Structures are given as C-alpha cells and as structure tokens.
Amino acid sequence: MDPEIAGWLQSVLRTIGYQHRDRMYADVESVLRLFQNFLVPKAETYTHDDGRSQLLLSLIGTVPIVYQSATYNIPVAFWLPTSYPSVAPIVFVTPTALMLVKAGKYVDISGRCYHPYLAYWSNRSDSNLVELIGIMQGVFSQEPPVYAKSNTSSQQQQQQQQASPAVGGGYPSPTTSLRPAPPILSYTSRQTTSSTMSSSQQQQQQQQPSDLSQQQQNRYPSPSNFGLSTQQLTPQQAQLYTKLQSALLEFNTASSREMDNLVNVNKQLNDAENRTKAELQSLRDLNSKIQHNIVTLNRCTEQLNSKIEQIRTWPEEPVDEIICGSSVVHNQLFELVAEEIAIEDTIYYLDQALSQDKVELNAYMKHVRNLSREQFMKKALIKKVKAQLGHVE
Template sequence: MSVQSLVSQLPYNAQIKPKIVKDVNTLLQIYRSLQPSAQELFSVQQGTATLLLTLSGTIAMFFKGSQYNIPVDVYLPLTYPSTPPLVYVRPTKSMALKEGHRHVDREGLCYMPYLHKWGSRSTLIEMCQGLSQIFGEDPPVYARPASQPYHPPQPPSYNSVASSSSSTSYNTSAASSSRPTPPPPSYSTLTKEPSYKASGSTNLEKLTVKIQGELQDFYNDARKEMQSDLALQTKLSSSQDEISKQHMNLRRIKENLTAAIDETKEKNDQLTQTIKKKSDEMSNKDSLDPDSLITGIDPNSSKMLSLCATVAAIDDTLYYLDRALINGSINLDEMLKETRKLARKQFLAKAHIKKIVEGVGGTKDYVVR
C-alpha cells in the first residue's frame, strides 16, 4: 500500500496529510530500510489507542569503523509537524537495551536535542541523520548474552511520549549509571533477524553519511572564511571612515589654498597696474623733481617738512660763512651782516615749527636743531 493510501485512512487533519505524504516519501527515498504501516499508540491519560502512521525498520550507524543497523519504530503523532515524531528503539531477540543510555530510556524511547528543538524547518531526514550520529557515539543496544532472558518490548504509551517532547534533560540521570558499557551487537547478529535484514540501500546510507561529513567540514571551513572576511570588512570600513575624514580635510585645505592663490593673483594684478601707471607717468615727464617725491600726509606735515629743510639749510650756510671768514674770502662786516639775517630767519622758522607741533597736540619738548 502506498503512503498516500495509508495516510488517507488514518485520522490526521486533512490539511496536513499532503505534507505527511511528502515528508515520508522523501525519507523513504534515502532510508529504504524503513517501511510504512499503521500501528496503535496507547494513551494512558485517555485510556484509548490511536492509530498512527509508523515507519518500522533499521537506521544504520557506524561504530569503531563497522556498520550496524539499529531497529526502530518512528511514530508520527496526530499533531505532526507541529510536534516531533516519536522514535522507539526495538531490540530483537538477540539484542538488549543498554541501561543508563543518555538518549534512550528503558522503554526504548529516544531523547535527542534535535527532537527537543523541533521546528517548522525540521525534517525526518535530518532526524534520522541525528539518530545515526548519536547511536554511533553510544550504541543503544548490545548483543544479549544467552544466559539473559529475552523480554519483549512493551507497547509505547502516550503519556511517556508527551513527557519526552517537553523534557529538557535527555535522560541525563540514566546516563550517570556506573555500569560498564556493553559491546554493540555484532553485524552478523543483526543480519540474522529476518525482519530487519540489511536492505539494498546500505551503500546509499553509507554514502549519505560520508557526504554529510564532507559537507560539515565544508561548512566549517566556509564559516571560518566568512568570519575572517567579516573581520577584514570591519577593518576596511573603519579605514574607509578615516580615508573619508582625510579626504574632507584635504578638500578644505585645497579650498583655502585656491582662495589664497586667487587673492595673490588679484594683489599681483593691482601691483602690476600700479607699476605700469607710475612708469607711464615718469615717461611722460621730461625731468623729475626730487622734492615732489617726498610730501607730507597733510598740510601741517608738508609745512613742517619745508620749515625743517629751511632750518637745516641755514645751519649749513652759517657753517660755510664761518669757513669763508677764516679763508679770507669774506670780511668780518659782511659775515656779521649775513649771519644776523640768517639767524633771524632761522628763529622765525623754529618758532613756526613749535607752534605747529603745539597745535597738533605734540610735546613741548620738540625742538628743531
């Protein structure tokens, strides 16, 4: 019977039946050792049994370089996929459940982080892969000694299932048992069971596990490379901010230099025009009066400049009159006559200078010698 026909006869919500069919068919394409069927799951609280879709078969694991097939039953609850599947390890007559196992209790119910964190993105394939991994780390069954009696597994009850989905400890108390770990069942022991023979998908499952390991290594390398790239990107971002600041600073300096260059050019043009103007003025004059080059800034300054020149000229004249008298170039009477004239003129010039200085607020100590 196909999965679709089987699911159509079970009391699942009609809206989730297509997803159940799709998920189960996808799982069976890889794990062909699992076979779908309808089995009852007893509810202790309600006292009734519910018919659920069950996947019975084996899940391959690898322990110390050898492959073993672990018999399991996978129940899909009515609330699937909102709640995780229920996985039971079903030991055969030649097997016994390992007591104190971290992920499997005495009834064979499996506890694992993947089931506890079951969400909308969880899949049955990843669940089986997780079971294969945890079984490979710690086998849940071992070869039952001939002296140990066989106890058939009890049918699963719904209250134990409910407690497993909400538990956060994963049977850690059982994991602390001091009992030594029994050896896993030998491969030959598993293959002797007719209902759990290794299917033709063994090589496919082995290849799947190998590819998963290679993909995990690839993801780890990619994650490290991404972290390195992110760190480099952070450094580049900080460097980019620093470069932007330096660029803005250089732009301001360039603007200031451009303004200074323009101002310098303007001043240079003004000086050039002034020089040209003065050159033209000088070329238009036949002779240049040196006295015209020195002028005062106002009338009083010009007058004082002229009076000071007069005083200095009279001093020079008196000096040369004295030399002329000594040399006999002039007699005494003429020398005294000219001296009186020059002295009177010099006195008036000095008095005029003093009056100008006092008029403009100058000091009275100013004396022209």
C-alpha cells in the first residue's frame, strides 16, 4: 500500500474510533491491494435507517464482473461500522446518473444488498471483507444489479462525465473527507466500447502492451472526448474547466445521495402504509366480531325478558304446601328430623349460656337431661320410619 494512503487510513481509524483498528487496517489493506484500480477508501457521513448520522470509513468504486462473456464494472459502496468485524459491512449498489437499479434476489430497489453471508456474518469467525467482495462479484455475475437507461451513446456520455474525477481523487485528511468521491468506473461493456471505436483506434490498442497504466488509459476517456482539447485551452480556461467539472461531480454526487434518501423514505412510507392497512383490516375484523356479539347479546336479553314476563304470570303457591313430602309417612319423617335438629340447637345454646355463667348448673343439667331424653326418642322414631320407607343407613 502507498505510504500516504496507509498513513491517512491509520489516522481515519483513530479519528472515527474503530474498536478493532488492527483488523480493520488489515482487511482494508487486503482489499486495496486486490482492487487497487477499482476501490478507494473514503471517510463519509452515513445516515442510518433511524435517521442517525455517523462518520464511517467506506470503500467506494466498482467491482468487475463477467456477464455473458463481457466484462462490466458495477458501482458499489462498502460501509464499515465502527464495531467491524463484529458487525457486517453495509453494502450498496450506487448507480450513476444514467443507470437504474435492477431489484433482484440480493438487491432491493434502493440498492441495498442482502446475502446470507451478511445475515450470518456474526456467526462465522472467519468472515472478512475480501471474501464478501468475492461473493458479491459472483452474485452480480449471475444477476447484474444495474442497467443503463438509454443506448450506447448515452453510456459513452456518462463515461465522458466520469473521466475528470481522476484529477481530484486524492486522500484528504479525516476531518475534511466528508465529501464523497464519484464512482471510479462506469457500467459499460468493454465489447460495446470497443465496437464504437474506429478501426484505427482498435488496431492501436492491439499493439499496446497490457500493463496497468495502459488499462487505465482504456478505462478512462481522454479529454478530447468532451469536445475540447487541452492544447486549445488557456491556463485560465483549463482551471475554470477543472472547477466546473468538480462542481458538476459534487452536484451529481449530492443528487445521487438525495435520491437514495428519497428512495429510503419512500420504502419506509410504503412499509408504514402496509402496516396501516393490516391494522385497519384487523380493526374491521374486530368490529365485525363485536357487532355479532352485540346481536347475540340482544337476542339473549329478549329471550330472558320474555321468560321473566312468563314467570310473572304464574300463580303464587304457598311455600308450606310446596315443601312437603309425597306421603303422610314422609311428612312425619320431615317433622321428626326438624324437631331433632331443633333439640340439638337448643342443647348447643344451653352449653353457650353455661359457659358464659348465664344459667345455673342445676337448671342446665335438668334441661339437658330432658332434651336429651326427647332427642333420643326422636332419633329412634326417625330410624323406625326410615326402616318402614326402605332407607337403609
């Protein structure tokens, strides 16, 4: 890694306050070594779903894929939380102005990427950023997450608009690096690009060596593609031209971020609408059940009132005639049992009076003796009547 980039990265990790700086540095260094021409580190402000903003380290640029024998560069952004690697990175597809996100199995309409590797990140001790990027490359190769809005000419125009960022692509200090950098590469097929070149340009490319610097020349259009030549510009015009390019890039980046925020807000509103509809349907079902219960309760109330009115019309019956035995013997048994219970209660209250010194002992003994004799006779007669009725004790 370049010493300047390494120093900047160490400073950013300390400034933001990452918990595992050594692991972060090692993983980012591995990514930059493997994707040095595709991804660049930036310190940017990330807005979470709950509206909370936080300064995080991100890797912004593109990842190359091969789709139907053609090579494409997918614009992406990898956000690294402060508790990385305990928490999985946040991955977004960041389409340029002439691209649209293609929602699929692993990418939603806002560009947010989902994958089982991210879902089960914390369950694996060997989860790392390099392996994640490789998995994303495989996923994007099977199902590209973006597509162009218009034809090849519009794609070439987008390439021309992205050619100038190479001028200002340095590594600022952590306190001034809140401005996001534009994507390094555009989503264009190398076959399509080569087909638009003249035959003389293609022959010239075939004669050039395939080293890293030549690949960069093929990937970025020259200033002449913008309809201007650097030889035709004065120093003041060239300086103004560079400022205009930077201002345009800042505007495009701000517009893209605002569009992402609007997409997220729209998604939250749609989710809230779905929840509201579900809650409304639940309330409607509950209201239907309540109405049914009210109808049932009114019907039962009417039946009860009718029954009460019917009972009120019944003639009154003497209680003594209702509560009686079915024969003379049963009536005799009923009376004997009542008298025997009355005697027992009388003896009980005599005991209470004696204990409270309300009756003398001689009077108590006399009355208890008489009552006990009478109670014995009642019990003997009850036993005899029960035997006559066939009740066996």
